[in-house]
Amino acid sequence: MTTMPDNPLCTIDLVTILITMGEEAPTLLTLNQGQELPSGPLTNRHSLQKGLHRWAEQHTGCSIGHMEQLYTFADQPLPNTQHQLIRISYLALARITNPEGFSLQSLYTYFPWEDRRTPATNSQFKELRTHITSWASHDPERLTRAIPAFGLNGLPWDDEKVLDRYELLWEAGLVAKSLPTSTRKTDSSQISFDNRRILATALSRLRAKIRYTPIVFELLPHAFTLLQLQKAMENLSGRPMHKPNFRRLVLHQKLVEESGERDASAPGRPAKLYHFRPEAATSCYLSGAMLPLD
Amino acid sequence: MTTMPDNPLCTIDLVTILITMGEEAPTLLTLNQGQELPSGPLTNRHSLQKGLHRWAEQHTGCSIGHMEQLYTFADQPLPNTQHQLIRISYLALARITNPEGFSLQSLYTYFPWEDRRTPATNSQFKELRTHITSWASHDPERLTRAIPAFGLNGLPWDDEKVLDRYELLWEAGLVAKSLPTSTRKTDSSQISFDNRRILATALSRLRAKIRYTPIVFELLPHAFTLLQLQKAMENLSGRPMHKPNFRRLVLHQKLVEESGERDASAPGRPAKLYHFRPEAATSCYLSGAMLPLD
């Protein structure tokens, strides 16, 4: 059954999607003003995971707390070549980033429709949804994909279906028109179709993971306020949350402990600072206080 | 940053972990009496996912309902060669299987300690746990891994940590002695370390997925009883569940609808047969009625 391969020429590229938490959104480490992702060839020296971890830390100059394999893409080989490109993508999370030669991009510049936190951005999504609805109507195949992806027909919106939405919007020709009007230096709209697919996979995985693992804490400073934690969850999920209920959720699960300090930098009453308690985090559920969307 | 690769010789192998639901346990499609997994080289014809789907269906002669990429392994190249083997593994789920030239193996023949459904198998696990505890004691590095993996110190048992447990048991030299005494024709103990790692990844993924997706239904016949559904969940998670509460969970979420028929094949009062309702399954939570373990 296993025969010898008929593709002797083959390149393996390791792609790192390095995510940090910004004030307003999760941010991405990019090259070439948001167009390219840091990547390098597979060498004998690195056994995939561990080697790439070191490689990425050296090249980006920031310490990566969590790293996991995302997906392996095999690009279609060019017609008259035997040459095959394989790209293995990794999701990496870091606390702070010192972008020496890199630029930081909000993830939502690539997927503005995934941000439903404010009435402004939400209405942008809703406009897109009406476009998709009319594009899909009268085509059953399109409808069966669009209905769950966009939460049509009263179905709940699923924040994890990032890739499905992106692919539908691409096919409908709606991606370009919903991107922010081409900004000055950065040009995230110039990113390749494949790279944006990888990013969609990354955001999807991230949103899935924060649901049942304490992975958010990899993106926060060592000491943080409860509002910071909530904002991090909101930034990742793209949805607003109920503040009192979110605090109850966190405190009830004893996921954090008071550090004793307070954060005096913000206006208003200074908030207590907390530390993450890894020992309490075998089950971690922070996605419970989402506000309803329409 | 991106330079040309220095590994011109490179083989890409696609490995299929094909799972079906047996009476007592999830079963695996194997070659060579449980030692080998169906695999084949990447050819230009198949764009990874779709092509492999077709390839696997043709080679195994069963229709695959769900397929997803699992993990990509890069085996360490042999010392004096440049030749690198990349193995991309896929998890495939099918309803029934016609093993023409294949043999079906219970997943728990590879990981007996993952089965905690009956007092008998559970006590086997608990014995292993005492061994691991003494192996890890006095070594902080071992302890930080063993405590969450095996649910020591009163931590809850996490059914998804299959790979962590397997790697710890391997390092402790406890794998061989806990496998069933070498059976007649089948010899699942002869499977390679790498293949068993892939299987552990598959079981882990499967257990993670049944928690929040309706993936179990891919493994059940079109019409099934509630007990069949419960047994499928128990077989996958390796844990017993509370029958009345499980039914309440399923019926409350309206995940199924009555078919009108009944299953008269079993003794006792015949059970109603149900169909899965995909439209109700945007959120699906069937793991809620687990019984406590000790």
Place this chain on the structure above:
DNA sequence: TGTTCTTATACTCAGTATGAGCATAAAAGA
């Protein structure tokens, strides 16, 4: 013809979590 076995299905009940909203506390600045 009932009696018993086996499984399916229904119901109970206390404890706990959830969604939604309101109330108070503590700091900074006018």
Place this chain on the structure above:
DNA sequence: TCTTTTATGCTCATACTGAGTATAAGAACA
């Protein structure tokens, strides 16, 4: 002192959960 701003605390009706017990419906057997 008063207002603004944010943190933190509390309430309450409703829903869900864990752990049981009780009844129903067939099949086999005496």
